[in-house]
Structures are given as C-alpha cells and as structure tokens.
Amino acid sequence: MNAVGKIKPNARPFYQKYTASQLKDALRKMYLIRRFEEGAEEAYMRGLIHGTMHLSIGQEGSAVGATMALRNTDYITSTHRGHGHCIGKGADPKLMFAEFFGKEEGYCRGRGGSMHIADVSTGNLGANGIVGGGLPIAVGAALAIKKQKRDDVAMCFFGDGASNEGAFHEALNMASVWKLPVVFVCENNKYGMSVSTERSMAVANVADRAAAYAMPGVIVDGNAIADVEEAIAEAIARARRGEGPTLVECKTYRTRGHSRSDRNRYRTKEEIEEWKARDPIPHFEAELMAHGLATAAEVTAIRESAEAEIAAGIEFARLGTDPNPSEVTRDVYSNEAA
Amino acid sequence: MNAVGKIKPNARPFYQKYTASQLKDALRKMYLIRRFEEGAEEAYMRGLIHGTMHLSIGQEGSAVGATMALRNTDYITSTHRGHGHCIGKGADPKLMFAEFFGKEEGYCRGRGGSMHIADVSTGNLGANGIVGGGLPIAVGAALAIKKQKRDDVAMCFFGDGASNEGAFHEALNMASVWKLPVVFVCENNKYGMSVSTERSMAVANVADRAAAYAMPGVIVDGNAIADVEEAIAEAIARARRGEGPTLVECKTYRTRGHSRSDRNRYRTKEEIEEWKARDPIPHFEAELMAHGLATAAEVTAIRESAEAEIAAGIEFARLGTDPNPSEVTRDVYSNEAA
Amino acid sequence: MSVRELTYAQAIQEALAQAMDADPSVFLMGEDIGVYGGAFQVTGDLVHRYGEDRVMDAPISELGQAGVAVGAALAGCRPVLEFQFSDFATLAMEQIVNQAAKLRFMLGGKVNVPLVMRFPAGSGTGAAAQHSQSLDAWLAHVPGLKVIQPSTPADVKGMLLAAIDDPDPVMVFEHKLLYKMKGEVPEEPYRIPIGKAHVAREGRDVTVVATSIMVHKSLEAAATLASEGIDVEVIDLRTLRPIDTATIIDSVKKTSRLACVYEGVKTLGIGAEISARIAESEAFDYLDAPILRLGGAESPIPYNPELEKAAVPQVPGIIEGLRNLVRGRM
Amino acid sequence: MSVRELTYAQAIQEALAQAMDADPSVFLMGEDIGVYGGAFQVTGDLVHRYGEDRVMDAPISELGQAGVAVGAALAGCRPVLEFQFSDFATLAMEQIVNQAAKLRFMLGGKVNVPLVMRFPAGSGTGAAAQHSQSLDAWLAHVPGLKVIQPSTPADVKGMLLAAIDDPDPVMVFEHKLLYKMKGEVPEEPYRIPIGKAHVAREGRDVTVVATSIMVHKSLEAAATLASEGIDVEVIDLRTLRPIDTATIIDSVKKTSRLACVYEGVKTLGIGAEISARIAESEAFDYLDAPILRLGGAESPIPYNPELEKAAVPQVPGIIEGLRNLVRGRM
Numbered sequence A, B: 001m002n003a004v005g006k007i008k009p010n011a012r013p014f015y016q017k018y019t020a021s022q023l024k025d026a027l028r029k030m031y032l033i034r035r036f037e038e039g040a041e042e043a044y045m046r047g048l049i050h051g052t053m054h055l056s057i058g059q060e061g062s063a064v065g066a067t068m069a070l071r072n073t074d075y076i077t078s079t080h081r082g083h084g085h086c087i088g089k090g091a092d093p094k095l096m097f098a099e100f101f102g103k104e105e106g107y108c109r110g111r112g113g114s115m116h117i118a119d120v121s122t123g124n125l126g127a128n129g130i131v132g133g134g135l136p137i138a139v140g141a142a143l144a145i146k147k148q149k150r151d152d153v154a155m156c157f158f159g160d161g162a163s164n165e166g167a168f169h170e171a172l173n174m175a176s177v178w179k180l181p182v183v184f185v186c187e188n189n190k191y192g193m194s195v196s197t198e199r200s201m202a203v204a205n206v207a208d209r210a211a212a213y214a215m216p217g218v219i220v221d222g223n224a225i226a227d228v229e230e231a232i233a234e235a236i237a238r239a240r241r242g243e244g245p246t247l248v249e250c251k252t253y254r255t256r257g258h259s260r261s262d263r264n265r266y267r268t269k270e271e272i273e274e275w276k277a278r279d280p281i282p283h284f285e286a287e288l289m290a291h292g293l294a295t296a297a298e299v300t301a302i303r304e305s306a307e308a309e310i311a312a313g314i315e316f317a318r319l320g321t322d323p324n325p326s327e328v329t330r331d332v333y334s335n336e337a338a
Numbered sequence C, D: 001m002s003v004r005e006l007t008y009a010q011a012i013q014e015a016l017a018q019a020m021d022a023d024p025s026v027f028l029m030g031e032d033i034g035v036y037g038g039a040f041q042v043t044g045d046l047v048h049r050y051g052e053d054r055v056m057d058a059p060i061s062e063l064g065q066a067g068v069a070v071g072a073a074l075a076g077c078r079p080v081l082e083f084q085f086s087d088f089a090t091l092a093m094e095q096i097v098n099q100a101a102k103l104r105f106m107l108g109g110k111v112n113v114p115l116v117m118r119f120p121a122g123s124g125t126g127a128a129a130q131h132s133q134s135l136d137a138w139l140a141h142v143p144g145l146k147v148i149q150p151s152t153p154a155d156v157k158g159m160l161l162a163a164i165d166d167p168d169p170v171m172v173f174e175h176k177l178l179y180k181m182k183g184e185v186p187e188e189p190y191r192i193p194i195g196k197a198h199v200a201r202e203g204r205d206v207t208v209v210a211t212s213i214m215v216h217k218s219l220e221a222a223a224t225l226a227s228e229g230i231d232v233e234v235i236d237l238r239t240l241r242p243i244d245t246a247t248i249i250d251s252v253k254k255t256s257r258l259a260c261v262y263e264g265v266k267t268l269g270i271g272a273e274i275s276a277r278i279a280e281s282e283a284f285d286y287l288d289a290p291i292l293r294l295g296g297a298e299s300p301i302p303y304n305p306e307l308e309k310a311a312v313p314q315v316p317g318i319i320e321g322l323r324n325l326v327r328g329r330m
C-alpha cells in the first residue's frame, strides 16, 4: 500500500502506511471541513440557517487524523463541535448542508440541525448537544461490539470541558474495567466555552486523568495530522486486539468563537493569531509537498475541488424539501403510523 | 497537653498530642458505635425498628480516627453507613436511637431514620441515602467556609463504591481547582454492596485517583486509629492553611452484610474471619495498654459505661413521642404554619 | 398453556430469562444483579444460568449505565437496565430524557433505541425520602419514552416481554411492595400490549383509574363499598405513556364519576393527567361530580411508619373518598 | 420609586446586583457567567463589579455545581446558580430533588436550604431538542421546591428578589425568548410574593391560565378575540409551586370556562394540574364547557423553524381554541 518511491526513506509511519492518494484524500477532507464551516457560517450570517453552530475551524487535524484509520463499521460519537468528525468519518457534505437548511434530504430530515448531525450509515452515532453526553454512549457501543465478537471500535470525541463532567469519569471507568474497544479522543482546545483549562481543572493535561482508570494517556499535537493519526492508530490497534481503551489528547485550538454569541473576551488576539499561524491545513500541505507526495498544483486542485463540492452542496440544500409542519410528531416512536 | 510520663518516649505523634483521657474517650466512642449498632440491629430483629440499616461494625477506627481532630464548627457529610461518623462527630446516641425509633425526640424528629441521621449542632450535615450525594455538598460547605474566611474544614466521608459516581469526579475537581478546605475520607471496605473494587474500578486504590485532581492521595490502615488520625490530621492542617483538599483512603472492612438483605454470597467466610481478627477496637485497646495509657480495668470500665449508655439510650428512645400522622407535610417548607 | 403461581418478582425473572433465551442480543445490567441477585432478588440466580456477560454487575454509575444502555441499543443490543431504586433515576435523567427518548426523533427516524429500564419504586418499606419516591409522572411527561406500571405478576411478565420486544425505550415502574405478591402466571412467553388499560373490576357508579399498588387498594375499597351498594369500576391504567384514554372515556360515560388513585405526589402526578384528559373530552358532559384525585401527600416520604402510611393513599381514605363522591358530599 | 424600561435580562441582572449589595452571603455560580457574561448575557458585567469570588465560573459539572449550592446554602450562604440551559437540569436532578428539596424535611426541620437556581428554558431559538425543553412541570411535582416562572421584566425582578430572600430552594424558569423583552421596572429593590397568580387581563367569557411566554401569546389572542366580542380573562400563573388555586377558582366561577396555555409537553405539563385542580374544586359546578389545554406537542422540539413553531402553541391556535371553547364547538 506504500506510495513506494515517492516518500523519503526516513519518513514516519504515517507517510509509509497510506498511499499518496489516501493522504491527498485526507487533505481534501480537511478542506471540506474548513469550507463546509465557512459556508455554513456565511449562510447563517445571511439568515439562511437558524439556530446556533459551533465551528471547529483550526481543529481539522484532529478530526481527520483521528478518523483516518477507522472502518465504516467502526462507530464514532461526536460533540456539539462535530462537523469535522462527521466529514472525517465519511459523511456527504451536501446532506449535512441539507440538514442545516432544515430539509427532508438532510441527515436528520431537518429535525436535528448542527447539534445532532449524524450519519448512521458511516457509523457516526451523532453529534450531541449535551457536553459529555456521547461518552457513555460510546462505551455502550463498544460493549455491543464486544458482545457481538466484532473487532470494530467505538471512538469517542469530547472536549477538555467535557472532561469535568461526571459522565467522563463513569464512562472511562467502565470502559477500562470491562476492557472495551473504545478510543477516547479529547480535543483540548484550551477552553470550555470561556473557561480555560487552568480555571476548570487542577491538572495540566486531560491525559493526566487516564491514570485514574489505568488507561494509557497520550498527548499529541492536534494540529499535526500525522501525530494524531499515529497515536490514534496505536490506540485503535490496541482496542481491536481486545486490550482496552486509550485516552488520546489532541492539543488544538478553535480560532473562531465558541458559538455565534462569543465576543472572545476571555482570550487575547495574540493567542488567536499565534494559533492561526499553526493552522493544520498549510502544515499538512507543506509536509505532503516536502515528502514529494503532492505538488503545489495538486494541492490547489484539491482545494478547488473541495470548494466546488461545498458550493454545490449549498445549492443542493437550498433546493431541498421543507418538512411538512403537520408531521411534528413523526418519528417520535418507531411503530407509529407515519 | 501530653500525658507526660505515661507514654513511651518513642511513641508516635498520635500518642503524643492527645491526653490519656482524650485517647480513652476515643476508645469509648468506638465502643459506643459498636454497641449502638449492635443494639440497633437487635431492635430491628425484634421488630422495634423498621426500614433498613447499614452497619459499620469493623469500621470504627476510621470513623473515630477521622473525626478526632475536628472542631465543633467543622462540618462532615456522611453516608448511608454513617452511625460511626455521627457519634465520632459528637452526636448523642440516645437521640440517634430516638430517630431510629421514629420519635419526635430523634435528631430528625422521626422523619429521616438511619439513612438521614444528622446532628447539625455538632456540624454533621447528614448521612445520605444517595451514594456519592454528600461529596459535592461537602465541597459547597467548604466553599462557604472559604467565603466566610473561617479556618474550619469540611470532611466528606464516602465509600469505595461511591468513587465510581460522577459526583466524585466533579466534587474533587472543583475542590481542587478552588483550593477548598475539604478532607475527602474514603472508607474503602473492599465492596460496594456485592461488587468488589477489583470488579468496579481499574486502579488498585481509590487514592490513585487523587492524581487526576492534583491532590495528595494517602492510604492508611483504616483499622488502626492512630494511622487514620495522623494522616487525617495532616490533611486537616493542610486544609486549614488554605492549601486545599486531600484524599485519604482508609482500608477497612465491614464484617456485617451490606444491609439487612445481604446473604454474603460475594465474599468468603475466610475473608470475613481474617478481617474480624483485625478488629480496630481490641487493636486500639492493646496499643493503649502497651503505651501505659490505660489499664485493663479502665478498658473494661470504658466498655461497660458505653454499654450502659447504649442501654439507657434505647430505653429513652422507646419511651419517646410518636409524631402525629396529621403532620405529614410539616417542615417541607420553612415558612409554613407549623 | 400451563399456569402456576408466581410472585411478581419471579414473574419478572421468568420474563427476563425467556427474553434472553429467545434473543441473544438481550442482556441485563445493573447494580448487584449478579451474585447478589438484585436488591429485591428479582434477577436471583440468573447470573448462574446466563453468565456474567449477560447479567452484568456495573459500577455504581447510574448516568454512565444509562448511557451504556443507549449506546448498546444503538449498536444492536437490547439492554435491560435495572435501577436499584427508582430514586436513582435522578442521576440518569440526562441519558434517559435527552438521549434515549430523543435520539430517534433528532436523527430523523434513522435509528431506534430498543432498551428497557426497570425502576423499583414506591414507599412502604421504611426506607425514607430518598428510597421511596414515585417518579413515574416525570417520565410519562417525556415524548419518546413509553412508561408502564404493571400491577400483577401476570401483567408484569407479559408487559415486560412486550417492552423488551419494543423498538423504543420502555420504562418499567415496579412497586417494591408488589414483588412478593403472588398470582397466576402462564409458563410460556406471552405479550401484553403496551398502551392498553385493563378493567380490573366492572361497576356502574364510579370509575376509579388506579396505577400499580393502588389498583389493589382500590379493589379492596371497591369490595367494601359493594356491601354499601356502591358499585365501583376499577381501571388498571397499566401504561402511563401512551395513555389509553378511550377506555377511561367509555367507563366515565357509563358511570358519570371519576376518581384517580395513585401513589405519586398528587400535584402533577399521573392523576392530574387522567383528570385533565377527561375534563377536556367528550366525557365531560357525562360527569355528575367533580373529578376526585387521591394522590401522595405534598411531602417527601417520611421514615416513621405511621407518617409513611399517612403520606400515600390507604384503603380507608379511598373508601371515604369514593363514598363521598358517589353520595355527593365533596 | 423611579421606573425605567429594562429588558427581562437586565431586570434579572439588577435583581442579582441588588441582592448582592444587600447581603454579602449571596453569590452567583454557573457556567460562563463571569467574563463571558452568561450564555444569554444575563450576568453581563457583574463579574467586574463584584469580582470572581461572587460571580463564579464553574467547571462544566452540573450535578456538582448543584451539590455545591446545596452545601453552601447549608453552611450559611445564599447561592444563585445559573444553569446555562434548563435542559441540563437533567444532570442535576439528584441534588435538586433528593437533596435540596428534601433536606429540611428529612432532617426534621433542623436546616433550611436557601438557594436559587435559574433555568433558561423553552423553544424558539433553533437550538433543537436538547436545548429547548420546558421541564418546569417536573420540578413543580416536587414537594420542598418552590417553582416560579415570571413573564415580565418587572415580575422577574421582584420575584427573583423574593426567591433570594426565601429560606427554601426556589427554581426560576426564564423563557429565553423573553430575555430581550422590554418593560417598565422600578429601580429600587422590591419583592413580588411567590405563590400569587396575577390577573393580567380581566374578562367575562373565558379564563385562560397561562405561563411565561404564553401569557403574552394569550394576551395577543385575547386582543383579537375582543374584536369578535369574546372577552378573555388572562391569568398569569407566575408560580407553579405552590399554585394559587384560589385566584383561578374565582375566575372560573365568573367566566364558567377554562383554558390552560403552556409550552411544556401537553401530557403532564402544568396545564394538567390546573385542569385537575379546577375539575376537583367547587368551580366544577360552574363549568359550562370542557377544560381546554393547549400545550406543547408530544414530541421533542425539532430543529427546522417551521416544525419548531408547530411544536408549541402559537397565537392563531390559541385564538381558534378559545373561540371554539366559547362558541361551544369543541
């Protein structure tokens, strides 16, 4: 599977185990996420989308890096900041846009919106409006995997803030006691809304908490996709071997505000700029080119194709079907008369 | 304050800092707890008390050792297995019995029973029927102490099983982030009801979890009152100095079943016998005598006086006043017409 | 189909065993349901018959357990979660209400969440305010959940089997004082549909809608009142969501009088909903008297046994209430 | 007393500031209530005026925060806890219901628990099923709690000040769509008693008992119906526990018709209790028509804006419902 002859001999595993086209596909996904969120933001500003949304711009490295080694039959549980996870796991942006526009074609038929985006067909069990809500759900999915004697895994995304919820503690403890195939992926973007990790927890790293569950705790640069992928791949392999869960902490940053109402009063412009300079996308592009795995022209083409897909996705969504307001109680139960 | 001339020169701090009469009082409290519970058990068997109760027989060392260095203005929050904490903190057994008998003279005027026994006048904010329920409450009491600029502490008792509740995680995290004067006292008696710590958590000790909150985690022999008291005294001092919380884990054992319905199917007779041999009361008696702090005759007198007090307490309780059933909604609110 | 006497607890256990026999995706989880046999000995020796993988003791983590049940259900299992006391649902409301109840809807019908949660509920055991609550009305308020409250051994077996079959989350409230109640129970597996009330006693003078243990207290009251010439119809509601309004309307049209008897706190307990449904229905015009509610006191459950009894409806109070309702003295 | 226009959010903020000015034991806690100013900008710049010790940002730990509030209240403080969304009460029900509500009772009256919890609630912001619930009925079911739901800036200031004074735990439900609503608010501190409903509009033909934002929708409907000759009395319930039944009974005796309008799920929402109270009261004999309930749909709140509107009562539906009730077409 190696893109033999193209990569430098001393390249790290990440560049060895994936083909050039797989790696370029990862870059494309990062662009899809970025442009998806920029497109969604613009649509929101123009009043085409209502509600709120949480952008993960700046965090694409962990979303794509974490999901690269997953199979379709593996599960993820995601968060309120979940667009990246969703696209990473294989969702189609146009059906995500349709959801944002509240259309029947959307992943949730317009019932869920950004905070409940899910693509069950690719194993995404859903974003979650409840901080920490997905943690025990992922453990339950992993328990099912174990009972069914599959070698799939459940990957659980959550934020630094979520690690202060009781659900975090209960979920990690059960996963470890029962040696379940879960990969806990903490995207530590330094803040839970406005509260920094320094003010919300007494340890320096979320991964420091792994010891309380006799679980490996690994810290990586979340803006370096290769770092993320390699650590996660090891955690996945461990899980598939039946050796239990791992907590991987990706240090990253959201360069946008928490949600639409954020005035960024809790952090400095300098900090934001500093992290913008560490944008995971140009970082990955540079690495791809340095390894001779992509040319500048290819990179441009990837970006443009992602942009075109996003533009088409928005058009698709706008032309979608509005739900019938008389169907408000549809799908509350499975066995109703639709 | 030393009982100079009586103790061996190389005696540990515990035997240095308390007078012989204080130490004998501690022994008396241990006997009061033991006999209180035996008396309650008997009353229950004879149908004089209804409901259920959780006996702490075998755990008197941690209850008395932990509460010895507390002041009246310090708080404790207690558990479903809370008779020892209550007596340790200074409650009057006859008013506890009155509660068990459901009488107006009882600490809770017959409304609470064993699971809600509390003596607010000595700083006991209450036993709790909810495993882990007292943890954040203790943190809140400590927050009030800090806001009021007092140098009191809040001591929080809880079990090994409770350390798997989300409330544990949230409480310890907040206490540490805010550097609050809390002493977390885990009485690890190896089981949460029928489930051993091996089956319910992935680490060997509850104290191993302290690191997740950047808090000292100390392990002591819970059946050795001196060990308990010395570790706790340090934790209390640290808390009073404003340096924040400590987690002290007392390894101990309940020799009775979890509650009245327990058939002890989850543990062996041998294990129970082994721990009975490590009974904290004779252990302390032997130490007191070895240090020349009490004679055998004094020890007997202490036991007999405790027994007499318990017997009198039961009599007091039996003759108490039954609540008026028409007053069922009394004290639901503060500002009602009583 | 052979029929034996079983206790309510045994009937539950038999349903659980038969469900596990029939479907390998069914498993049980909870606190001390393994070797301990459950706080109320409902699971008994099932762990020995089905192994620790299917009768799983969990750490004391109610929120986590509920979430694990949700995740396992999403991934193809049919978990049956036992809460040791229904009061501990307070720790798990997030997963029950925000996740289990809403996931299918939020995801546009793309998933279902086939789980069952069992809640030992109610007062009468001297366990005081944190171990004696009747919180069924909370869950009956939540769209996406089904809520049942079987009152007999035969019903609990049949309804629990139906609940385990059900593609949606079903909450089962079991009154602790019923566990030792005996009754005839068919041996083979059978289903009693969720959403159907049961007329436990026919009568002409007044309709009583009762739930759980209050069905038995109401039947006792009805027997006494019969000797006074008052003929009471007792409807066992059985399902609190969805409510079988039609059966109640039909009965009220016949009797012209309605009383609701339930153990939960009177205010906003299930009787409030029954009363409101009738007061807004076509049966309103048939009502000859105000609608009586006999519910729990507006207080937590006290420890003292006499206070505890005074906190929930008892037979003499039900008799008196119904007598006054029928005789027109309110 | 000088009076200005304030928004509902500003009125809350003023009440909080005045309470902190008057009593050093009052402090605020919650998520992002400090420098962020609160998710709905209710606390605004209070942290700058009162410091981080009195306007405390807490880790995302709702259960823990609620327990901290209980403990602090027991130890002599008067905490005011902001939940970011009322939906997250699902995580804290244990401390709210088992501890805060019951401690005084369980301890035989030996303590009180003077805390306030504030819950931004309701739909209409496109935030979907886990951020739009109206769970007020759950808490109104719980003895030991007081539950208020002020509908105007003036009311929320006065009732919140009364709540902070109160020796018992008070739950405050604030509809998110009200935060920007403006109204006249006196500048000085004042109290509006908990437990008193308010007749927001007098009328002869039908009584509407409404809560929170539904008070305004009902008043709007009443204005339209007035032009058709239907004279609607609108009662703003204001307090959900304890309920001011007397005011409602008096009104129904006058109008002979009752409708309840509320946003929570219809089944077991607050309207069920209002209906049941009237149906069991002396006012029953005055009723000329069934009791109408207009409540939320039996579904979670959907994301799509049109579906979202369809899930809760809107003015046209209220008009139609009341018209039919008065004209006898049900």
Ligand SMILES: Cc1ncc(C[n+]2csc(CCOP(=O)(O)OP(=O)(O)O)c2C)c(N)n1
Binding pocket: A080, A081, A129, A130, A131, A132, A158, A159, A160, A161, A162, A163, A189, A191, A192, A193, A258, D031, D060, D062, D084, D088, D091
């Ligand atoms: C249980 C719960 N509490 C609070 C919130 C409100 N809220 C939404 S996101 C958020 C911050 C979460 O922080 P983190 O877990 O670090 O994720 P991030 O937003 O940084 O990606 C908060 C407080 C919520 N949705 N759920």
Ligand SMILES: Cc1ncc(C[n+]2csc(CCOP(=O)(O)OP(=O)(O)O)c2C)c(N)n1
Binding pocket: B080, B081, B129, B130, B131, B132, B158, B159, B160, B161, B162, B163, B189, B191, B192, B193, B258, C031, C060, C062, C084, C088, C091
């Ligand atoms: C939230 C909650 N879950 C379950 C229970 C039932 N229960 C009471 S005590 C207990 C075991 C507690 O174990 P541990 O914390 O170790 O205390 P111990 O009984 O050993 O003293 C359980 C499961 C409860 N009271 N509260």
Ligand SMILES: [Mg+2]
Binding pocket: A159, A160, A161, A187, A188, A189, A190, A191, A192, A193
């Ligand atoms: Mg974060």
Ligand SMILES: [Mg+2]
Binding pocket: B159, B160, B161, B187, B188, B189, B190, B191, B192, B193
């Ligand atoms: Mg234990």
